Amino acid sequence: MNLLQTQSMHLKAGIFCCLLLFVSPAFGQGVPPAPGCDQEPGQCLNTPACTSCVPDINYWVVSSRCCPQKSNCCCPCCEFDVYHSAEAGQVTEQSMESMLQSLDPNAPICIMVHGSLVKWEDVLLDSYNTYLWLKAAAPQKPLNVIFFSWPSDDTPTKIIPVDVHILGKRAEFNGHYLAQLIAALPPHHQISLLGHSHGARLVASTMHLIGGGSIQGISLSDCDIHICCHCRHFRIVFAAAAFNHNWLNPGERYGCGLNCTDCLVNLRNHKDRVLLLYPVLAPASRRALARTGFTWMDRRKLGEDTNRVNDIDVSDCVGAGHMFPNYYSHPEIAETIVPAIYFSN
Numbered sequence: 001m002n003l004l005q006t007q008s009m010h011l012k013a014g015i016f017c018c019l020l021l022f023v024s025p026a027f028g029q030g031v032p033p034a035p036g037c038d039q040e041p042g043q044c045l046n047t048p049a050c051t052s053c054v055p056d057i058n059y060w061v062v063s064s065r066c067c068p069q070k071s072n073c074c075c076p077c078c079e080f081d082v083y084h085s086a087e088a089g090q091v092t093e094q095s096m097e098s099m100l101q102s103l104d105p106n107a108p109i110c111i112m113v114h115g116s117l118v119k120w121e122d123v124l125l126d127s128y129n130t131y132l133w134l135k136a137a138a139p140q141k142p143l144n145v146i147f148f149s150w151p152s153d154d155t156p157t158k159i160i161p162v163d164v165h166i167l168g169k170r171a172e173f174n175g176h177y178l179a180q181l182i183a184a185l186p187p188h189h190q191i192s193l194l195g196h197s198h199g200a201r202l203v204a205s206t207m208h209l210i211g212g213g214s215i216q217g218i219s220l221s222d223c224d225i226h227i228c229c230h231c232r233h234f235r236i237v238f239a240a241a242a243f244n245h246n247w248l249n250p251g252e253r254y255g256c257g258l259n260c261t262d263c264l265v266n267l268r269n270h271k272d273r274v275l276l277l278y279p280v281l282a283p284a285s286r287r288a289l290a291r292t293g294f295t296w297m298d299r300r301k302l303g304e305d306t307n308r309v310n311d312i313d314v315s316d317c318v319g320a321g322h323m324f325p326n327y328y329s330h331p332e333i334a335e336t337i338v339p340a341i342y343f344s345n
């Protein structure tokens with residue numbers, strides 16, 4: 001590698017590092033410590049304004065942060081850490097059984113998955129704000145809400161491009177754990193999945209598994225996990241989706257991802273500054289789905305499945321931002337995705 005190439009790589013890494021710098025405040029009172037993780041103090045952020053629109057605060061956080069992050073050719077199996085948030089956003093540790101028993105049988109389940117470089121305290125803050133954001137968009141509609149958290153804040157090499165690649169693969173692997181969680185949910189519930197950044201990749205991985213594909217050499221059938229495509233309905237929303245725009249096409253990395261999907265809403269943002277560098281930092285990669293949307297060629301390859309995917313341009317709302325607060329600060333975005341989240345049509 002010559003000097004010019006080395007300097008170019010350092011410049012790319014430096015730019016990407018600057019773009020990813022994001023300081024999130026701590027959640028406040030009643031927050032249990034991260035499973036096996038250290039916490040750092042921070043400040044408080046304002047929550048979405050319309051808290052009066054939400055009759056109660058009632059959501060769950062399910063974490064795979066303490067679960068094995070390699071399969072070693074065995075079926076991934078996770079004993080989740082489960083937390084419940086009630087009045088005033090207080091979070092307490094609970095059991096999986098208590099969560100399952102508390103679900104409203106007449107309401108769909110929305111599972112939200114965060115992206116990379118999100119610390120535990122920021123997971124709790126964003127969960128609270130996202131819950132208010134979603135509920136304020138349709139306060140009279142019932143909805144069970146679960147936030148799925150995975151170990152996304154580990155940067156083993158401290159080289160941002162390398163760590164982002166590692167975290168992308170880890171998000172993909174945690175698709176096994178999200179599928180395991182879905183398999184444990186009552187089968188009559190409709191499920192909406194909201195994934196942000198690498199969380200969108202995790203959701204795509206999950207739906208690829210449910211659709212009959214394999215992730216990192218392992219399928220659900222290998223692990224004796226069965227999720228009936230035709231027994232429940234899945235709707236998907238991607239925000240700042242950080243994976244190749246063609247990976248949902250047949251034969252591609254997540255080519256089975258639409259097999260069990262009723263509809264997919266991709267929030268397209270061609271101004272996303274972080275994802276501008278996505279193909280630069282990974283030369284073998286194509287442009288990110290969030291920036292391009294489903295291209296003409298993608299839709300041609302999807303065939304009839306193209307009727308299941310919808311691009312909604314949020315560039316003017318979100319601008320150059322990438323992090324999820326850039327999304328949940330806009331009530332109009334939540335209102336736009338109500339049909340997908342609440343199964344309202």
